[in-house]
Amino acid sequence: MIPVSLPLATGAVLFALGVFGVLVRRNAIVIFMCIELMLNAVNLTLVGLSSQLKSVDGPIFVMFVMAVAAAEAAVGLAIIIALYRRKQTVDVSHFNILKG
Amino acid sequence: MSFWLALLIAMAKLLVLMALFLAATAYNTLYERRVVAPIQQRIGPNRAGPWGLLQPIADAVKLFFKEDIVTARSEKFLYLLAPIIAVSCALLYIVAVPFGPEIPGLQNAPSAWNKFSMLDLNVAVLYTFAVSSLAVYGVLLGGWAGNSKYSLLGGMRSGAQMISYEIAMGLSIMPAVMSAGSLSLHDIVAAQHDMWNVLRLPWGPVGFFIFMMAMLAEANRAPFDLVEAEQELVGGYHTEYSSMKFGAFFVAEYGNLITVSALIVTFYLGGWQGLPFINLGLPAWLSPWLGLVWFGLKTLILVAALIWIRWTFPRPRYDQLMGYGWKIFFPLALANLFVAGLLMYVGQRLGIGYFG
Amino acid sequence: MGKLDKFLLTDLFKGLMLTLKYAFKKPITYQYPEVRRPIEPRYRGRHRLTLHDDGSVRCVACGLCAAICPSQCITIEPMEGPGGKRMPQVYEIEIGRCVFCGFCAEVCPFDAVVLTQEFEMATTDKSTLLFDQQTLREKPRG
Amino acid sequence: MAYQALYILFALGALFGGVNVVARRNPVNSAIGLLFTFICIAALYILHGSPFLAMIQIIVYAGAILILVVFTVMLLALRDPGKGLAKFFTVPQKLFALFGAALLGGEMFYLAWHALAGVAAPGDADLATLSQPATLAQALFGKFLLPFEVASVLLLAAIVGAVALTRRPKGTAAMIDAPHPDEQGGPR
Numbered sequence: 101m102i103p104v105s106l107p108l109a110t111g112a113v114l115f116a117l118g119v120f121g122v123l124v125r126r127n128a129i130v131i132f133m134c135i136e137l138m139l140n141a142v143n144l145t146l147v148g149l150s151s152q153l154k155s156v157d158g159p160i161f162v163m164f165v166m167a168v169a170a171a172e173a174a175v176g177l178a179i180i181i182a183l184y185r186r187k188q189t190v191d192v193s194h195f196n197i198l199k200g
Numbered sequence: 201m202s203f204w205l206a207l208l209i210a211m212a213k214l215l216v217l218m219a220l221f222l223a224a225t226a227y228n229t230l231y232e233r234r235v236v237a238p239i240q241q242r243i244g245p246n247r248a249g250p251w252g253l254l255q256p257i258a259d260a261v262k263l264f265f266k267e268d269i270v271t272a273r274s275e276k277f278l279y280l281l282a283p284i285i286a287v288s289c290a291l292l293y294i295v296a297v298p299f300g301p302e303i304p305g306l307q308n309a310p311s312a313w314n315k316f317s318m319l320d321l322n323v324a325v326l327y328t329f330a331v332s333s334l335a336v337y338g339v340l341l342g343g344w345a346g347n348s349k350y351s352l353l354g355g356m357r358s359g360a361q362m363i364s365y366e367i368a369m370g371l372s373i374m375p376a377v378m379s380a381g382s383l384s385l386h387d388i389v390a391a392q393h394d395m396w397n398v399l400r401l402p403w404g405p406v407g408f409f410i411f412m413m414a415m416l417a418e419a420n421r422a423p424f425d426l427v428e429a430e431q432e433l434v435g436g437y438h439t440e441y442s443s444m445k446f447g448a449f450f451v452a453e454y455g456n457l458i459t460v461s462a463l464i465v466t467f468y469l470g471g472w473q474g475l476p477f478i479n480l481g482l483p484a485w486l487s488p489w490l491g492l493v494w495f496g497l498k499t500l501i502l503v504a505a506l507i508w509i510r511w512t513f514p515r516p517r518y519d520q521l522m523g524y525g526w527k528i529f530f531p532l533a534l535a536n537l538f539v540a541g542l543l544m545y546v547g548q549r550l551g552i553g554y555f556g
Numbered sequence: 557m558g559k560l561d562k563f564l565l566t567d568l569f570k571g572l573m574l575t576l577k578y579a580f581k582k583p584i585t586y587q588y589p590e591v592r593r594p595i596e597p598r599y600r601g602r603h604r605l606t607l608h609d610d611g612s613v614r615c616v617a618c619g620l621c622a623a624i625c626p627s628q629c630i631t632i633e634p635m636e637g638p639g640g641k642r643m644p645q646v647y648e649i650e651i652g653r654c655v656f657c658g659f660c661a662e663v664c665p666f667d668a669v670v671l672t673q674e675f676e677m678a679t680t681d682k683s684t685l686l687f688d689q690q691t692l693r694e695k696p697r698g
Numbered sequence: 699m700a701y702q703a704l705y706i707l708f709a710l711g712a713l714f715g716g717v718n719v720v721a722r723r724n725p726v727n728s729a730i731g732l733l734f735t736f737i738c739i740a741a742l743y744i745l746h747g748s749p750f751l752a753m754i755q756i757i758v759y760a761g762a763i764l765i766l767v768v769f770t771v772m773l774l775a776l777r778d779p780g781k782g783l784a785k786f787f788t789v790p791q792k793l794f795a796l797f798g799a800a801l802l803g804g805e806m807f808y809l810a811w812h813a814l815a816g817v818a819a820p821g822d823a824d825l826a827t828l829s830q831p832a833t834l835a836q837a838l839f840g841k842f843l844l845p846f847e848v849a850s851v852l853l854l855a856a857i858v859g860a861v862a863l864t865r866r867p868k869g870t871a872a873m874i875d876a877p878h879p880d881e882q883g884g885p886r
Contacts, residue, residue: 120796181864
């Protein structure tokens with residue numbers, strides 16, 4: 101039996117890593133990947149808790165998170181490609197004005 | 201049954217499976233060349249050993265002794281990783297395939313372990329999806345890491361192609377899954393004991409056709425081998441590979457051919473079940489071993505059919521390929537799934553077992 | 557092609573049937589070292605220097621063959637043989653450059669150099685591709 | 699005990715992959731790190747008794763989302779970012795971000811390790827049946843049917859949005875291939 105602290109701790113560290121990456125990296129695609137990392141950390145927490153609480157809601161929620169992540173991937177990467185077309189770069193420090 | 205005994209059984213099965221699979225992969229290259237030769241009115245390789253039976257060994261030795269080239273300014277780690285991913289995905293792919301019913305003498309073992317496959321996984325269908333989606337990375341990274349525009353184009357093409365056809369593939373096997381009511385491949389085979397899925401009109405033949413086409417595209421086989429279109433892209437994603445790294449891609453390709461045929465047999469051609477409607481009247485103790493024979497025979501014939509298809513049809517253009525995937529196979533599979541579901545529901549209501 | 561044919565993919569099956577038909581035809585392969593395809597009577601292969609009955613070469617080293625050779629692969633150096641006869645001291649053909657046009661045999665006034673039907677001259681050692689007089693005197697295999 | 703050791707092994711693997719995502723300069727290397735993390739997390743799901751989720755994790759995250767990311771990286775033909783570790787922001791910014799992330803992580807870690815460790819299980823389902831796809835399906839198509847349908851609408855909206863965003867107006871040239879305005883060095 102796995103103690104619930106293990107998934108929660110792993111999820112916490114992974115989430116912090118993702119946050120750090122989003123704050124620190126300038127490449128939009130890497131930032132996107134860091135967001136995926138955070139989503140995964142949350143998923144792991146959900147699964148760990150639901151196996152502790154013996155409830156089916158956690159895995160279901162994980163599936164919805166995955167659906168949202170897939171939608172996010174489609175739109176997010178489309179935005180990145182559109183931005184690249186305009187600026188020829190994916191460095192977020194170049195995207196500092198609202199007007200395209 | 202103790203944990204260690206289960207582990208021992210698993211290791212023994214894995215050893216036998218991997219040895220047989222790798223041998224079959226090696227001889228698959230010879231099989232392809234000997235099957236294609238008469239189509240082109242040739243004889244095929246027959247010099248190394250009797251009937252050319254040592255040809256795969258000769259090929260392997262030749263590959264081993266070739267110079268191992270690493271392209272300049274390539275990403276070394278990924279360049280090494282790509283063939284490893286390709287070959288390990290090919291090995292992982294075969295693990296879920298059921299070769300036969302229960303192994304005689306292991307009736308008391310847990311139900312996941314006592315069959316003629318590595319493991320009777322209760323999510324085996326998803327497992328095959330997962331492995332086939334991981335296999336894209338081998339091709340994609342192999343194309344990218346070589347630092348060559350042609351192999352990059354080959355890798356990109358394959359990435360798009362494999363993702364696109366995965367959808368049609370998933371939808372086309374869903375009727376089989378629904379008919380068995382299980383995601384386990386053993387259950388899917390067992391549900392076909394009186395009728396192969398391909399014979400279940402109307403959804404069987406359609407699903408079989410779409411699944412076969414999608415699997416051809418997944419395994420990068422002709423006519424969907426635009427990944428390695430020699431005329432346009434030199435060798436495709438493995439242009440920059442030589443020696444045993446190229447050999448690894450080669451093993452993956454021919455191993456995938458076997459696995460793809462085995463999966464088509466499992467989903468639509470009755471797996472290890474014998475011919476429907478015909479009782480050969482053989483003794484019952486023989487049936488597990490007969491299952492293996494049936495499975496091997498069907499797979500062998502299907503591999504020959506895929507080779508036959510490869511050497512008959514020309515390659516479609518790339519936009520045509522994507523068009524087939526998204527505009528024909530995907531809607532057709534979706535409609536097929538709907539029809540199958542409807543018929544199964546009606547059949548269950550009326551007590552007709554024909555639709556699954 | 558009708559709509560039904562298009563729907564049932566008749567053309568694809570026609571193609572498959574065609575390849576299947578060929579699969580049962582007799583292969584046209586010659587199993588080369590054991591079975592050889594018949595060589596045409598005027599096939600031009602490796603050179604040979606023809607000999608008189610006493611075993612001396614017929615060649616008088618006139619140099620016509622070397623002059624006409626388009627790939628300039630023939631080297632001749634004349635010498636005076638027994639009885640004041642002109643004969644070649646050196647007669648070399650660089651067979652790797654030869655195009656087997658047969659002009660040398662055509663132009664030879666004494667039929668001293670002829671083209672045989674032997675074609676198996678493959679080697680792993682380039683230096684053996686320079687055929688000297690001794691090699692050229694040998695009767696061809698087969 | 700063996701399960702816990704395996705769990706810790708795969709958890710460390712996931713963290714290793716995560717560090718690679720953040721630290722590697724080349725986005726493709728980051729993506730491979732992320733792939734490693736996904737596979738390790740799938741293994742963790744299996745250890746939690748949920749192979750179904752593990753397979754879905756690999757199919758959706760590794761097979762679809764990450765492939766798209768890798769595809770985008772390769773499609774954009776970014777100039778060679780070089781090897782090794784990434785260039786970060788300036789040092790104070792970096793330190794600030796590190797501090798913030800460490801604070802967040804530490805806080806959550808503390809909570810995870812201490813506060814929640816003793817939560818008792820109410821247990822409305824058996825763990826053995828929890829792992830079955832049928833249980834998940836019954837919940838998904840029963841209790842959660844409305845969210846499920848909403849998710850499908852969301853996916854449809856995402857498809858339409860992605861197509862609308864990346865579609866270029868008719869007649870415009872392929873700007874994506876134009877060289878960078880600052881540096882005239884060709885695309886990688």
